[in-house]
Amino acid sequence: MKLAITYTELQDYVASHFKKTVNIGYVDGATVSVSVPIKVFGFTKSVGINLIVKKIEGTDLFLSYDGKMGIDMLVSPAISYAKKLVPEKADWVEQMSGNIVKLRLGDIDKVQKVFEKVELKAIRFTPEHIEVDVALL
Template sequence: MKLSITYAELQDYVAGHFHKTVNVGYVDGDTMSVSVPIKVLGFTKSISINLIVKKIEGTDLFLSYDGKMGIELLVSPAISYAKKLVPEKAGFVEQMPGNIVKLRLGDIDKLQKVFEKVALKGIRFTPESIEADIALL
Protein backbone atom coordinates (compact mmCIF):
# COMPACT_ATOMS: atom_id res chain seq x y z
CA MET A 1 0.00 0.00 0.00
CA LYS A 2 1.19 3.51 -0.73
CA LEU A 3 0.62 6.69 1.24
CA SER A 4 1.54 10.02 -0.26
CA ILE A 5 1.67 13.65 0.71
CA THR A 6 2.31 16.42 -1.77
CA TYR A 7 5.04 18.94 -1.13
CA ALA A 8 2.39 21.69 -1.00
CA GLU A 9 0.44 19.81 1.69
CA LEU A 10 3.61 19.37 3.75
CA GLN A 11 4.54 23.05 3.41
CA ASP A 12 1.01 24.10 4.41
CA TYR A 13 1.11 21.76 7.43
CA VAL A 14 4.41 23.22 8.66
CA ALA A 15 3.17 26.77 8.12
CA GLY A 16 -0.13 26.10 9.89
CA HIS A 17 1.24 24.19 12.88
CA PHE A 18 4.69 25.73 13.38
CA HIS A 19 4.28 29.16 11.73
CA LYS A 20 7.44 28.61 9.66
CA THR A 21 7.97 28.91 5.93
CA VAL A 22 9.62 25.79 4.54
CA ASN A 23 10.06 24.91 0.88
CA VAL A 24 10.38 21.23 -0.01
CA GLY A 25 10.94 19.76 -3.43
CA TYR A 26 12.05 16.86 -5.55
CA VAL A 27 15.67 16.15 -6.38
CA ASP A 28 15.54 12.46 -7.30
CA GLY A 29 13.82 9.27 -6.14
CA ASP A 30 15.85 9.09 -2.92
CA THR A 31 16.42 12.79 -2.31
CA MET A 32 14.34 15.82 -1.46
CA SER A 33 15.45 19.39 -0.90
CA VAL A 34 14.34 21.42 2.12
CA SER A 35 14.99 25.15 2.25
CA VAL A 36 14.21 27.79 4.82
CA PRO A 37 14.39 31.54 4.20
CA ILE A 38 16.37 33.50 6.79
CA LYS A 39 16.98 37.22 7.10
CA VAL A 40 20.59 38.37 7.25
CA LEU A 41 21.40 42.07 7.46
CA GLY A 42 18.09 43.02 5.86
CA PHE A 43 18.38 40.50 3.03
CA THR A 44 16.50 37.23 2.79
CA LYS A 45 18.71 34.26 2.05
CA SER A 46 17.53 30.70 1.58
CA ILE A 47 19.40 27.94 3.41
CA SER A 48 18.85 24.54 1.84
CA ILE A 49 19.69 20.96 2.66
CA ASN A 50 19.21 17.77 0.71
CA LEU A 51 17.79 14.83 2.65
CA ILE A 52 18.57 11.40 1.23
CA VAL A 53 16.82 8.21 2.35
CA LYS A 54 19.64 5.73 2.97
CA LYS A 55 17.82 2.79 4.53
CA ILE A 56 15.01 1.62 6.75
CA GLU A 57 15.59 -0.93 9.51
CA GLY A 58 12.39 -1.87 11.28
CA THR A 59 11.01 1.43 12.54
CA ASP A 60 14.32 3.28 12.19
CA LEU A 61 14.80 5.63 9.25
CA PHE A 62 18.35 6.55 8.22
CA LEU A 63 18.77 9.83 6.35
CA SER A 64 21.92 11.45 5.08
CA TYR A 65 22.16 15.14 4.42
CA ASP A 66 24.24 17.52 2.37
CA GLY A 67 24.04 21.14 1.41
CA LYS A 68 25.95 24.31 0.71
CA MET A 69 27.26 27.00 3.03
CA GLY A 70 28.66 24.59 5.62
CA ILE A 71 25.31 22.95 6.34
CA GLU A 72 27.15 20.24 8.30
CA LEU A 73 28.12 22.93 10.81
CA LEU A 74 24.45 23.85 11.32
CA VAL A 75 22.85 20.40 11.60
CA SER A 76 24.64 19.19 14.73
CA PRO A 77 23.88 22.32 16.79
CA ALA A 78 20.27 22.31 15.55
CA ILE A 79 19.80 18.70 16.69
CA SER A 80 21.42 19.47 20.06
CA TYR A 81 19.19 22.52 20.50
CA ALA A 82 16.05 20.52 19.67
CA LYS A 83 17.05 17.84 22.20
CA LYS A 84 17.41 20.50 24.90
CA LEU A 85 14.02 21.99 24.01
CA VAL A 86 12.25 18.64 24.23
CA PRO A 87 14.45 16.41 26.43
CA GLU A 88 11.82 13.67 26.77
CA LYS A 89 12.06 13.15 22.99
CA ALA A 90 15.87 13.43 22.77
CA GLY A 91 16.32 9.74 21.97
CA PHE A 92 14.15 10.03 18.85
CA VAL A 93 17.04 11.47 16.81
CA GLU A 94 20.59 10.18 16.74
CA GLN A 95 23.37 11.83 14.79
CA MET A 96 25.81 9.33 13.33
CA PRO A 97 29.15 9.65 11.52
CA GLY A 98 29.14 10.53 7.82
CA ASN A 99 26.29 13.06 7.90
CA ILE A 100 23.75 10.38 8.81
CA VAL A 101 20.74 10.98 11.06
CA LYS A 102 18.86 8.05 12.53
CA LEU A 103 15.19 8.73 13.27
CA ARG A 104 13.61 6.24 15.67
CA LEU A 105 10.06 6.51 14.32
CA GLY A 106 8.89 3.68 16.56
CA ASP A 107 9.75 5.77 19.63
CA ILE A 108 7.19 8.44 18.73
CA ASP A 109 4.14 7.88 20.92
CA LYS A 110 1.60 8.51 18.17
CA LEU A 111 3.37 6.14 15.76
CA GLN A 112 3.78 3.18 18.12
CA LYS A 113 0.23 1.93 17.53
CA VAL A 114 0.63 2.45 13.78
CA PHE A 115 3.76 0.29 13.69
CA GLU A 116 1.86 -2.48 15.48
CA LYS A 117 -0.32 -2.75 12.36
CA VAL A 118 2.00 -1.78 9.48
CA ALA A 119 5.64 -1.97 8.46
CA LEU A 120 7.43 0.82 6.62
CA LYS A 121 9.04 -0.73 3.54
CA GLY A 122 10.30 2.33 1.69
CA ILE A 123 10.13 6.04 1.06
CA ARG A 124 10.59 7.62 -2.34
CA PHE A 125 10.22 11.06 -3.76
CA THR A 126 8.37 11.95 -6.94
CA PRO A 127 8.25 15.35 -8.64
CA GLU A 128 4.92 16.04 -6.87
CA SER A 129 4.98 14.13 -3.58
CA ILE A 130 6.60 11.96 -0.93
CA GLU A 131 5.43 8.34 -1.10
CA ALA A 132 5.68 5.80 1.68
CA ASP A 133 5.41 2.12 0.84
CA ILE A 134 3.86 0.24 3.76
CA ALA A 135 2.74 -3.33 4.34
CA LEU A 136 -0.01 -4.56 6.63
CA LEU A 137 1.17 -6.92 9.36
Protein backbone atom coordinates in the same frame (compact mmCIF):
# COMPACT_ATOMS: atom_id res chain seq x y z
CA MET B 1 -0.12 0.00 0.25
CA LYS B 2 1.14 3.37 -0.98
CA LEU B 3 0.54 6.63 0.82
CA ALA B 4 1.34 9.94 -0.82
CA ILE B 5 1.51 13.57 0.24
CA THR B 6 2.31 16.44 -2.07
CA TYR B 7 5.09 18.85 -1.23
CA THR B 8 2.53 21.66 -1.05
CA GLU B 9 0.38 19.74 1.46
CA LEU B 10 3.42 19.14 3.67
CA GLN B 11 4.57 22.78 3.42
CA ASP B 12 1.05 23.96 4.31
CA TYR B 13 0.93 21.57 7.29
CA VAL B 14 4.24 22.90 8.65
CA ALA B 15 3.09 26.50 8.15
CA SER B 16 -0.26 25.99 9.88
CA HIS B 17 0.97 23.85 12.79
CA PHE B 18 4.44 25.33 13.43
CA LYS B 19 4.14 28.82 11.91
CA LYS B 20 7.30 28.22 9.84
CA THR B 21 7.84 28.59 6.11
CA VAL B 22 9.53 25.54 4.63
CA ASN B 23 10.15 24.84 0.96
CA ILE B 24 10.34 21.19 -0.04
CA GLY B 25 11.31 20.03 -3.50
CA TYR B 26 12.13 16.96 -5.51
CA VAL B 27 15.78 16.18 -6.34
CA ASP B 28 15.66 12.47 -7.23
CA GLY B 29 13.95 9.27 -6.12
CA ALA B 30 15.87 9.11 -2.83
CA THR B 31 16.52 12.82 -2.25
CA VAL B 32 14.41 15.81 -1.30
CA SER B 33 15.55 19.40 -0.83
CA VAL B 34 14.37 21.29 2.24
CA SER B 35 14.99 25.01 2.61
CA VAL B 36 13.91 27.81 4.89
CA PRO B 37 14.07 31.53 4.25
CA ILE B 38 16.17 33.55 6.69
CA LYS B 39 16.64 37.29 6.88
CA VAL B 40 20.21 38.55 6.78
CA PHE B 41 20.83 42.31 6.90
CA GLY B 42 17.40 43.07 5.47
CA PHE B 43 17.69 40.51 2.66
CA THR B 44 15.95 37.15 2.60
CA LYS B 45 18.23 34.23 1.81
CA SER B 46 17.12 30.64 1.41
CA VAL B 47 19.19 28.10 3.35
CA GLY B 48 18.70 24.53 2.25
CA ILE B 49 19.73 20.97 2.85
CA ASN B 50 19.30 17.81 0.81
CA LEU B 51 17.91 14.85 2.73
CA ILE B 52 18.62 11.41 1.29
CA VAL B 53 16.80 8.26 2.43
CA LYS B 54 19.60 5.74 2.97
CA LYS B 55 17.78 2.80 4.53
CA ILE B 56 14.96 1.65 6.74
CA GLU B 57 15.51 -0.91 9.50
CA GLY B 58 12.28 -1.80 11.27
CA THR B 59 10.96 1.51 12.55
CA ASP B 60 14.31 3.29 12.21
CA LEU B 61 14.84 5.66 9.29
CA PHE B 62 18.40 6.54 8.25
CA LEU B 63 18.85 9.84 6.41
CA SER B 64 22.00 11.42 5.10
CA TYR B 65 22.28 15.12 4.46
CA ASP B 66 24.31 17.59 2.50
CA GLY B 67 24.03 21.26 1.81
CA LYS B 68 25.82 24.49 1.12
CA MET B 69 26.84 27.39 3.36
CA GLY B 70 28.30 25.20 6.12
CA ILE B 71 25.12 23.20 6.67
CA ASP B 72 27.23 20.27 7.90
CA MET B 73 28.49 22.46 10.75
CA LEU B 74 24.95 23.55 11.67
CA VAL B 75 23.21 20.17 11.81
CA SER B 76 24.96 18.81 14.90
CA PRO B 77 24.38 21.94 17.02
CA ALA B 78 20.77 22.12 15.80
CA ILE B 79 20.12 18.51 16.86
CA SER B 80 21.78 19.14 20.24
CA TYR B 81 19.73 22.30 20.75
CA ALA B 82 16.48 20.49 19.87
CA LYS B 83 17.33 17.71 22.33
CA LYS B 84 17.81 20.29 25.09
CA LEU B 85 14.51 21.99 24.23
CA VAL B 86 12.57 18.73 24.34
CA PRO B 87 14.65 16.33 26.48
CA GLU B 88 11.86 13.76 26.81
CA LYS B 89 11.99 13.29 23.00
CA ALA B 90 15.79 13.43 22.65
CA ASP B 91 16.26 9.69 22.22
CA TRP B 92 14.44 9.44 18.91
CA VAL B 93 17.14 11.33 16.97
CA GLU B 94 20.73 10.13 16.77
CA GLN B 95 23.49 11.74 14.76
CA MET B 96 25.92 9.21 13.34
CA SER B 97 29.19 9.53 11.46
CA GLY B 98 29.21 10.31 7.75
CA ASN B 99 26.40 12.91 7.86
CA ILE B 100 23.84 10.27 8.82
CA VAL B 101 20.88 10.91 11.11
CA LYS B 102 18.95 7.99 12.56
CA LEU B 103 15.31 8.68 13.36
CA ARG B 104 13.70 6.17 15.72
CA LEU B 105 10.18 6.65 14.39
CA GLY B 106 8.81 3.82 16.52
CA ASP B 107 9.76 5.78 19.65
CA ILE B 108 7.42 8.66 18.81
CA ASP B 109 4.25 8.24 20.87
CA LYS B 110 1.74 9.04 18.12
CA VAL B 111 3.55 6.88 15.56
CA GLN B 112 3.87 3.78 17.78
CA LYS B 113 0.19 2.91 17.21
CA VAL B 114 0.70 3.14 13.44
CA PHE B 115 3.64 0.72 13.55
CA GLU B 116 1.46 -1.79 15.40
CA LYS B 117 -0.64 -2.01 12.22
CA VAL B 118 1.84 -1.40 9.37
CA GLU B 119 5.46 -2.01 8.46
CA LEU B 120 7.40 0.77 6.75
CA LYS B 121 8.87 -0.60 3.52
CA ALA B 122 10.16 2.41 1.55
CA ILE B 123 10.08 6.16 1.11
CA ARG B 124 10.46 7.58 -2.40
CA PHE B 125 10.25 11.02 -3.87
CA THR B 126 8.60 11.89 -7.17
CA PRO B 127 8.38 15.30 -8.84
CA GLU B 128 4.84 15.66 -7.43
CA HIS B 129 4.86 14.04 -4.00
CA ILE B 130 6.46 11.96 -1.27
CA GLU B 131 5.46 8.31 -1.55
CA VAL B 132 5.52 5.94 1.42
CA ASP B 133 5.24 2.17 0.97
CA VAL B 134 3.78 0.28 3.91
CA ALA B 135 2.61 -3.30 4.41
CA LEU B 136 -0.33 -4.17 6.63
CA LEU B 137 0.55 -6.49 9.51
